[in-house]
Amino acid sequence: MDKIIFEHPLNEKMRTWLRIEFLLKQLNLHSHFDQNNALLFFHSLSELLEIIERNDVKSELIKEIETQKNKLLSWANIDGVDQVLLNNLISQFDEYLVKFNSVMRLGQALKDDRFITAIRQRLMIPGGCCSFDLPSFYLWLEQLQEKRDKQVQNWLQHLTVLDEALSCCMQMIRQMGEFKPFVYNSNFFQETSGEFNLIRIRVSLDKNVYPQVSGHMSRYSIRFIPLEASENTITEALEFELACC
Incomplete structure (x- = not known):
């Protein structure tokens, strides 16, 4: 029998994380686009950057990673625990901590990108991304697909540590229930x-x-x-x- 799972956050932190997780999935889903559906990607990107700007996502995730890591360390001496899997997870969390500490502000390079900023400003206006509103965007959409895909992947690299760390933390949290x-x-x-x-x-x-x-x-x-x-x-x-x- 087919079933559906509904999730509901019980605090502001989890509410923010579920929204970020949703938008990251949308970004990855629409990262390969053409002229007809490009705005799906940029809408998701703009909303994600808005959430990051308004919330202290980095420090909250660092706290969660440290908490999850301490839980894993407490399981190290329990009989029957898969030590290889445990050590891999601990190493993974250590890697996330190093990456987060090497980043001043999440998504800052995307916020400073003039091309993305121009699109974000026009997204707030109904139909504001018409060719006469954003001729640079209109021209960019006519570039070779390979060239555009490469630039999109470069943008997404700035969100990789957020995507991977949040996915790992959410998986651990869900498995606790x-x-x-x-x-x-x-x-x-x-x-x-x-x-x-x-x-x-x-x-x-x-x-x-x-x-x-x-x-x-x-x-x-x-x-x-x-x-x-x-x-x-x-x-x-x-x-x-x-x-x-």
């Missing part, structure tokens, strides 16, 4: 628990419902809403799975 079965009834589910960053809700696709979550790290509530606008309540018990990470 084990899915457990629950039953939703009476149109309300509430849970009081320890401090978590993220909850993951898994439900069968054939139920055709989505969760509406409210709350914070220690207490949250879930209400399932039918996708069809004609329905606003669920009258029967609904089985779902929940993981707290």
